[in-house]
Amino acid sequence: MAENTKMQSLIDQAEQDLLHTYNRYPIVLDHGDGMYLYDVNGKKYLDFVSGIGVFGLGYNPEGYNDALKAQIDKILHTSNYYYNEPAIKAAHLLKKVSGMDRVFFTNSGAEAIEGAIKAAQKAAYNKDGKNDHEIIAMEHSFHGRTIGALSVTGNAHYREAFATIDDKVRFATLNDFESVKSQVTDKTCAILLEVVQGEGGLTTATEEFLKAVRALCDEKGLCLIFDEVQCGMGRTGYMFAWQKFGVKPDVMACAKTLGCGVPVGAFLLTEELAKVSLCPGDHGTTYGGNPFAAAAVVKVLELFEKKKIPEHVQAVGPYLWKKLDELMAKYSAHIFEHRGRGLMQGLVFDQPVAPIIKKAMDKGLILINAGANILRFLPPLILEEAHVDEMCGILDECLKEVLG
Ligand SMILES: *Cc1c(COP(=O)(O)O)cnc(C)c1O
Numbered sequence: 001m002a003e004n005t006k007m008q009s010l011i012d013q014a015e016q017d018l019l020h021t022y023n024r025y026p027i028v029l030d031h032g033d034g035m036y037l038y039d040v041n042g043k044k045y046l047d048f049v050s051g052i053g054v055f056g057l058g059y060n061p062e063g064y065n066d067a068l069k070a071q072i073d074k075i076l077h078t079s080n081y082y083y084n085e086p087a088i089k090a091a092h093l094l095k096k097v098s099g100m101d102r103v104f105f106t107n108s109g110a111e112a113i114e115g116a117i118k119a120a121q122k123a124a125y126n127k128d129g130k131n132d133h134e135i136i137a138m139e140h141s142f143h144g145r146t147i148g149a150l151s152v153t154g155n156a157h158y159r160e161a162f163a164t165i166d167d168k169v170r171f172a173t174l175n176d177f178e179s180v181k182s183q184v185t186d187k188t189c190a191i192l193l194e195v196v197q198g199e200g201g202l203t204t205a206t207e208e209f210l211k212a213v214r215a216l217c218d219e220k221g222l223c224l225i226f227d228e229v230q231c232g233m234g235r236t237g238y239m240f241a242w243q244k245f246g247v248k249p250d251v252m253a254c255a256k257t258l259g260c261g262v263p264v265g266a267f268l269l270t271e272e273l274a275k276v277s278l279c280p281g282d283h284g285t286t287y288g289g290n291p292f293a294a295a296a297v298v299k300v301l302e303l304f305e306k307k308k309i310p311e312h313v314q315a316v317g318p319y320l321w322k323k324l325d326e327l328m329a330k331y332s333a334h335i336f337e338h339r340g341r342g343l344m345q346g347l348v349f350d351q352p353v354a355p356i357i358k359k360a361m362d363k364g365l366i367l368i369n370a371g372a373n374i375l376r377f378l379p380p381l382i383l384e385e386a387h388v389d390e391m392c393g394i395l396d397e398c399l400k401e402v403l404g
Contacts, residue, residue: 003041010040025361032059035380035387037366045361046390048379049368053198053230053344056257057303058380064260064299071295078291080284086294093301097239100252100268104278105289105297109229109255110144112265115283116251117148117190119269120223123277124189127221133189138174140200141193143227143253152192155200174205177212184216190223190251191216195241198230201374202339202346210247223250223273229265233257234304234381236342237314244341257381262296264288309381317342319385320377323392327399334403345377346370359398365391 010028028040035058037045050056057064071086078084091103106112117135124133137143137152144150151164154171170183174193191213197203217224226249231241233254238244240252250273255265265288269277287293304310321338324347328335337348349356353375360367370376379387 007040025358027361034058034060035383043364045364045366046387046394047366048377048391049366050257050378050380051261052368053235053256053378055260056233056235056309056381057260057300057307058382061260061303061382064296064303067295067299068262068292071292074291076290076292077287079286080289084289084291084294086291086298087289090289090294090297090301093298094254094258094266094268097301097304098252098254098268099243099248101271102269102274104267104269104283105294106255106265106267106285107263107287107293108144109227109253109265110146110149111285111288112229112253112255112267113143113149113152113192113227114146115267115278116192116225116227116253117152118283119251119267119273119277120190120225122279122282123223123273126276130187132168132187134168134170134185134187136170136172136180136183136188136191138193138197138200139171140174140197140203141227142197142199143192143194144229174203175209177209177216180213181216184220184222188220188222190225192225192227194227194229194231196231196236196341196344198344198376199370201348201371202344202376204339204341207245207247210242210245214247217250225249225251225253227253229253229255230378231341231344234309234313234342235344235378237317238310238342239304241341258300259293259296260300262293264293264297266297307382313342313381316383316385316388317345320345320379320383320388323388324377327392327396330396331399331403334399339374340377343377343379343381343383346374347377349373349375355402356395356398359402360394363394363397365394365398367395 007028029037030040031038037047094103104115121133139154141154143153151169172180172183195205226242228240250270252268258264328338334350335347339346352372353369357367368376
């Protein structure tokens with residue numbers, strides 16, 4: 001009772017003080033360990049959200065906290081007018097796993113998208129001296145909440161109230177190559193897409209589509225930008241989702257799991273593009289690539305290699321797929337599609353999934369939606385089959401109670 005009062009009073013305080021931009025679930029999280037989270041009352045939850053694809057290595061991964069503590073005792077920030085060793089190491093490791101050539105660190109995914117767009121615009125400007133270039137983005141995409149990233153987000157509801165740069169953005173349909181081609185004009189400078197759409201509902205770009213878009217970009221001299229903020233960093237069983245098909249972008253945005261909890265993002269360019277794009281004075285950031293965030297990236301990439309995370313996802317992803325397929329078969333009257341790749345999957349329902357998520361939370365399982373009717377599964381990448389069984393057991397009970 002006293003514990004519930006404490007949690008409720010924290011929630012009441014939050015509702016007084018925080019800007020109401022989220023309808024939060026009524027729990028106050030306190031700490032985590034491995035695949036599990038604990039609220040301020042000590043209640044344990046199996047986590048299938050990982051802070052929206054952030055905690056790829058789970059909570060308290062081996063050596064991670066110590067690496068951050070050691071960096072705190074050295075220096076947190078230097079400014080980008082000077083070099084710092086963690087950022088140098090982080091960039092080198094990130095190049096190695098991505099096959100890209102040049103790295104710019106940011107503080108978030110949205111900022112990585114902003115930088116990627118600027119890189120494409122600058123390259124186009126260097127060609128024709130004009131600053132009126134257009135971007136083709138996909139319907140149902142999500143790229144972030146800043147004005148630039150919002151402008152290329154293919155969900156009108158998010159953009160509606162804001163003065164986004166609509167006259168410079170054209171939307172096409174993922175996996176419909178003709179729809180992309182028909183949006184190309186003599187002003188187009190880039191095509192932007194998520195290889196697996198996250199917020200938009202777990203739709204996966206096909207190999208055929210990606211190859212056709214790559215060829216179109218080559219033919220017309222356009223930048224291909226991949227937003228790997230959610231589908232990157234091992235999530236689909238490859239360090240980056242595009243690597244499965246070998247369709248390489250000119251620019252790639254990355255964040256979320258990159259820091260495994262420390263806010264950090266990056267955009268990466270090929271050398272070919274870097275040579276004709278952003279140069280001193282064109283772009284900057286105060287905090288981006290600071291030694292603290294970079295130390296996190298270094299440790300994360302070391303642990304990814306040591307734990308062979310992409311290989312692990314390739315092994316456990318199909319098990320999650322099989323188990324969710326079984327649930328879909330059992331509740332086929334209400335679940336009609338299963339989407340995604342690796343440890344980024346979704347079940348499409350005939351009704352809003354919020355009651356299922358609430359019920360799961362009561363029973364100690366954290367899940368999230370992607371749009372009103374899609375239940376999204378985005379667990380830490382250290383997931384084992386036993387966790388899948390535990391999750392499916394709880395979810396089955398919830399579905400029984402909610403769907404009848
Ligand atoms: C989360 C997300 C972003 C935005 O990242 P922030 O760190 O919230 O700014 C951009 N693109 C995709 C695909 C995302 O999932």
